[in-house]
Amino acid sequence: MNIGVLAIKSFRNRKLSIGLAIASISLSVALLLGVEIVRNQAKSSFASTVSGTDLIVGARGGSVNLLLYSVFRIGNPTNNIEWHSYDEIRNLTGVKWSIPLSMGDSHRGFRVIGTDDNYFEHYRYGRDRNLALTKGAWFEHEDETVLGAEVAASLGYRPGDEIVVAHGAGDESFITHDEQPFRVVGILASTGTPVDRSVHVSLDGIDRMHKDWTGADDDHNHDPLYATSPDTEHDGEEEHDEHDDTTDHAVDRNISAFMLGLDSRAAAIGLQRRINQFEDEPLSAILPGVTLLELWQIVGLVEHTLRAISLFVVVVGLSSMLIILMTSINERRREMAILRALGARPGHVFSLILGEAIAITLSGIGLGIILVYGVFLLGHGWIARQFGLFIEMNLLTPNLVYVVLLVMLIGFLIGLIPGIRMYRYSLIDGMTIRI
Amino acid sequence: MQSDHIIRLEKLRFAWDGQSTPLLNITSLDVARGERLFVRGASGIGKSTLLGLIAGVIAGQSGVIEVLGQSLDAKSAAARDRFRADHFGIIFQQFNLIPYLSVIENVTLACEFSDARRRKAIARSGNTTDEALRLLEHLDMADTSVIHKPVTELSVGQQQRVAAARALIGSPEILIADEPTSSMDADRRAAFIELLFRECEQAGTTLLFVSHDAGLQGLFERAIEFDRINRPANGEQQDLQQVS
Structure with missing residues (x-):
């Protein structure tokens, strides 16, 4: 059993709160990706309203x-x-x-x-x-x-x-x-x-x-x-x-x-x-193409607002992870003192906490992607009928990859907060177990 | 001379950041190899800090701390952590166990951080799990229904015995026990200490036992009043004299 197994067992021990954090991240990621996909599709279906006309x-x-x-x-x-x-x-x-x-x-x-x-x-x-x-x-x-x-x-x-x-x-x-x-x-x-x-x-x-x-x-x-x-x-x-x-x-x-x-x-x-x-x-x-672009720039304002809102929703989702990690810190402080007594280095302690944040973020993103594509896959007929929007299922548009990477980065940065805090605790707590 | 002493402190002084008077000011303390030493003192006077310094969890002191003939000062933080993993078993007052690990996993966890202790455990019983079972049996924890319980459902006494098994696995040279019996009732206390003595004797382990409970003193071959060896006020006076 190495430190990774330890992390997984600890994870399993708190599955409810961690599950909630993952759920909130995945929902917010699904929303963000959904908005991105619909935005891209709206843009391309907008541009393809008329074609071949000079x-x-x-x-x-x-x-x-x-x-x-x-x-x-x-x-x-x-x-x-x-x-x-x-x-x-x-x-x-x-x-x-x-x-x-x-x-x-x-x-x-x-x-x-x-x-x-x-x-x-x-x-x-x-x-x-x-x-x-x-x-x-x-x-x-x-x-x-x-x-x-x-x-x-x-x-x-x-x-x-x-x-x-x-x-x-x-x-x-x-x-x-x-x-x-x-x-x-x-x-x-x-x-x-x-x-x-x-x-x-x-x-x-x-x-x-x-x-x-x-x-x-x-x-x-x-x-x-x-x-x-x-x-x-x-x-x-x-x-x-x-x-x-x-x-x-x-x-x-x-x-x-x-x-x-x-x-x-x-x-x-x-x-x-x-x-x-x-x-x-x-x-x-x-020239229809030129004027379509002109028109899209007007519509673009709404588009940017939508994007900003969904990005904020992701930040809220990630904050729920921060809250869950921070509240678990006091409880885990003992755990970390035990590990320190057994010879764990402060770096181990730090990486355990950060690793947890990374795992939560990644599973949240993964589930979010599955969720959004699941919804579009099941609902694309309805969406086409209802909104005249034909969603294409291309997974790896550079824009989406960029969005996913951005969410990952924010998740990791947020994970640093409890990580650094626990690192500090592990230095000052020493051998005493605080309750 | 030095090899007789497994732990040697000299002119040890330590203060936390922001403290004006040092918490610890110990002129000298020697612990002989295989000795069972009782250190008595009220809580909050620096006993745990001293243990932290000896085990190398805390650093920043002045003076000499030698363990197994090696100066902890000379070691990096990482080396001290490794040193602790290899040579120390530690039992806390309570909450010794990781709640999401089984009894056996809690015991063998000590071998995860120390190859030396893992090797010794395997040399003794073939694998770490069997060595954990052997130690638990010695500590009257052979009952399989107890071993397979979640650790959070064990009684305090049972938890402390699991912690003792973890501290003993892989035969580290030094066992530090910081108020390990303070949450047990009186007759359990004596029984626990007897078990600890027996295991330490078999493995040749040095025991450093810290408690506020003077009633336990009689069980040990040597007992020290923490207040006698630690003179923070003197240190302050000496400082003032030196300055004036």
């Missing part, structure tokens, strides 16, 4: 705002783009494909996106992944709609159901286009991106319901809001202002934004400049 174009305005409404479907476009501008740009040489996006309507809180077949064909997310249908087909007619996975799941829609679209984003919209319902023809597979929360209709479908709605201008009776304040329903939604019931040609249509894929990615910057200087109307073009 430029996004909208009316002149902030680049982050454009990214938010076109990709994340948050907020509203400040202005619209005339169809002929879109038509001109998409026909420029070097442009491979384009996806028009028309926004401004909603269905029970989900955004309605007016677009065309290019959306289904060219929209990419993650690592160059295509959209796919789980049920039905992509829309062909103006009264058809294709739902994102989350829309279908949370509202319980199936192909063949009819839905009514409301003007404006949000649930509280008064103006509904209920004379012109859309029929669900397809449901998209889950992507973990805002596509899941979108209702897709054709640009003709958008025109159709607005034509119908503006066509009712002659008869104000069916719309009480219009009579009292004619502009209410247009505020913030200028997209519809230019609508005219006499024209149903696509040429006079407006869209909110469009995405461009180019033949060569290198051409993106040149084209961006060209679009920004577009003469017919003021436009802004953004």
Whole structure:
């Protein structure tokens, strides 16, 4: 039986208090690692919300705002783009494909996106992944709609159901286009991106319901809001202002934004400049990757706060170890005096205590790692469904290793406190056993 | 001359840090090899400190401490610890045992820190466990139901006998007992000391027995009043005289 066996037997003798210390460390480590993993995954899934798109174009305005409404479907476009501008740009040489996006309507809180077949064909997310249908087909007619996975799941829609679209984003919209319902023809597979929360209709479908709605201008009776304040329903939604019931040609249509894929990615910057200087109307073009980074820096504040909090939780977890070790010191002081009398050196005594702290820290970290990966392994399906977050199980990202090493270091440093204290005791106690 | 004395103190002075008057001021003390010496004194007057100095747990004295003809002063802290492991068996007043070790493990623990004692134990009984059992049997602890009890469930007398077995295993030259019987009742006390004497005699061990209990004095061949050999006040006066 050497000094290590002695340490293990002593450990076993105090399994409850040591077990509690290990539990509190493992829980705090699991939290810290969990936050790190979710943070990394959120960042990468954030960055993979849109891929393969070289430029996004909208009316002149902030680049982050454009990214938010076109990709994340948050907020509203400040202005619209005339169809002929879109038509001109998409026909420029070097442009491979384009996806028009028309926004401004909603269905029970989900955004309605007016677009065309290019959306289904060219929209990419993650690592160059295509959209796919789980049920039905992509829309062909103006009264058809294709739902994102989350829309279908949370509202319980199936192909063949009819839905009514409301003007404006949000649930509280008064103006509904209920004379012109859309029929669900397809449901998209889950992507973990805002596509899941979108209702897709054709640009003709958008025109159709607005034509119908503006066509009712002659008869104000069916719309009480219009009579009292004619502009209410247009505020913030200028997209519809230019609508005219006499024209149903696509040429006079407006869209909110469009995405461009180019033949060569290198051409993106040149084209961006060209679009920004577009003469017919003021436009802004953004490189999605660059703007995503810009946006992430804003989100990064929250990220750092989260990280700091979880690091503090680890410190609290390690403090519980300090408390347990310090309270055991008085009890173990006798033990150490016996060992000293038997010829143990103060260094032995020190290493026994420090070794214990190290063992507690390491087992806490080990259990914490098992715990966090266990939770993600068992729960990753649920997390993906609930939060659209796809957790990848790669164990050794440098970031995680760094975090684990940091926790280890703090644990060892904390272990020095009772270690040094016991070392001192062993020098002054000598042969007397203090009770 | 020196070889007759297993422990030799000369002009020993010791004070803890911050103490103005020395706790110990001993002109001389010799303990002969194989002797059984009783040192009597009230508690808190420096007996345990003296034992700590002799065993090399505490250092920082002035004067001479020789054990087995070797000066402890000349040794490093690590060497003193090794020296203690090899040559001393120590019994405390109480709480002698490590609570999470078995009776046998508590006894053989002494061999973990000293190869010399381990070798001697093995030479005697073949292995340390058998030597521990042999000693326990000699100390009237042969009952297997007692040996397999957790040490925390043993009576004080049984605990002290386990401690004695640990102090004796591997036949160290010196056995230091610091109030080993003070938590026992009177008849147990005498029996315990008899057992200790018998074992010391067999192994040729020198016994340094410290107690406040003058009633035990009669059992020993030599007894010393601690107050007679330790004169801290004199030391102070001498200091003052030297300064003035």
